[in-house]
Amino acid sequence: MFRKLMDRFNRFMYGRYGADPLFYALILLYVVFTVFASLFSPLFLLLAYAAVIWAIYRYFSTDIYKRREENRKFLGIWQKIKNYFAYLRDRFRDRKVCRYRKCKYCHAALRLPIKKGKHSVKCPRCGKSFDVHIWI
Ligand SMILES: [Zn+2]
Structure with missing residues (x-):
């Protein structure tokens, strides 16, 4: 039963994009905005839903080239953010030297x-x- 369901799902996913780092980032954004909505304002729920809808759209999309391009841009931005925080970490670590x-x-x-x-x-x-x- 479960195996049949998985086969069906795999056939459905054939030619579709699936998950990538941007997908996981959008899901994380959804969680963060949901927490913000409970703490600050329910308007954050709109951002949370937008993030999760975009994530689901990308996951099932058949335009793989466009999704890869989006992911490539995201990874470029993400790398800059990581480099900036590594710079701040090094700067703090070496503050006495x-x-x-x-x-x-x-x-x-x-x-x-x-x-x-x-x-x-x-x-x-x-x-x-x-x-x-x-x-x-
Ligand atoms: Zn220079």
Whole structure:
């Protein structure tokens, strides 16, 4: 009985997109918005339903190319968010050893030793020199 049902479902899912990281993120968003709705305002339920409807639509969609493209964009954004939090973690971890400054030209994060005062720094990524102040 169960096996027959699974076969039927598998046949139905043939050619459909299924789950991917964006699907799981939307489900997580649904849970978060549902909790927000119970804590703050019932309007969050609209966002929760929108997230879950989009997740279900994507799951059963047959336009696999478009769904992959959406997932690729999502993963690019997600990677930027992860990198930003890794940068904050490193910055906090190294707070007693060094200071982080952004390059004026290419915005690369530079890890500098703590030497108070004004220093000339050469960015290892773009090779340009500029002055930085380290106060504390
Ligand atoms: Zn640079």
